[in-house]
């Protein structure tokens with residue numbers, strides 16, 4: 001091959017390689033990101049409002065899109081089903097509670113659940129996520145620190161403990177157990193925002209080496225290494241979790257539950273303690289031992 005042709009073809013080859021590198025690289029990395037659970041979950045919660053039916057009856061309700069003209073839309077939500085409203089606009093939801101219409105304005109892009117209230121009446125609450133393949137066990141409500149402290153005492157947490165907080169929220173229980181007692185801890189939450197907060201809190205308190213936070217469904221986790229389990233979930237959620245506590249936990253493992261008992265586990269109950277916060281609010285703590 002003549003030298004000129006060889007130089008020219010090498011030059012074209014180099015240009016082609018550079019072209020492929022710069023043009024194709026962003027496309028490949030975009031594709032990778034789109035496949036990551038965390039990224040797609042974030043995007044999903046930002047883009048839709050979800051309403052889940054966690055009751056034992058079909059729920060009939062109407063929806064009005066705030067700022068948009070038109071008649072209210074009639075909805076029928078079967079037991080266990082989830083309605084999805086794409087977009088981040090607010091919606092007004094009306095349902096019949098105890099014979100009277102009840103209307104709530106829902107923030108666009110957030111998860112909600114129909115549940116029963118303390119009087120067994122239909123109520124609409126904030127939810128924790130709108131994924132079809134996981135139970136919504138409770139919305140995020142952090143345990144006050146004074147209650148956290150007592151939960152750790154009741155669970156006899158020490159440097160040998162392995163504490164699992166099932167539905168860890170901002171990670172405060174796991175972080176405090178590590179900070180105060182040197183305990184190893186694992187926090188699991190379905191909400192990526194909570195996991196990020198937990199990791200930030202662990203970093204702020206300098207306990208990253210002792211704790212781990214996992215994004216996921218607590219119903220799909222093996223927590224058999226735990227010596228202490230902490231819970232702040234609804235009673236019906238504790239009920240569906242109980243078979244897993246029975247399956248996984250070793251004899252002698254403490255289960256400490258904020259405010260709600262574990263239905264069907266009374267033979268494992270050791271004590272119920274009460275803590276009062278500064279505003280006079282009463283918090284019960286249920287202590288169980290496997």
Ligand SMILES: C[S@@+](CC[C@H](N)C(=O)[O-])C[C@H]1O[C@@H](n2cnc3c(N)ncnc32)[C@H](O)[C@@H]1O
Pocket residue numbers: 128134135136137138139140141142143165166167168169170171172173188189190191194216217218219231232233258
């Ligand atoms: C009431 S908060 C308790 C937070 C924390 N444990 C505390 O006591 O401060 C309940 C948490 O459970 C999480 N959660 C709800 N369903 C879940 C599921 N299926 N798997 C994992 N976490 C869940 C929610 O996102 C929420 O952060």
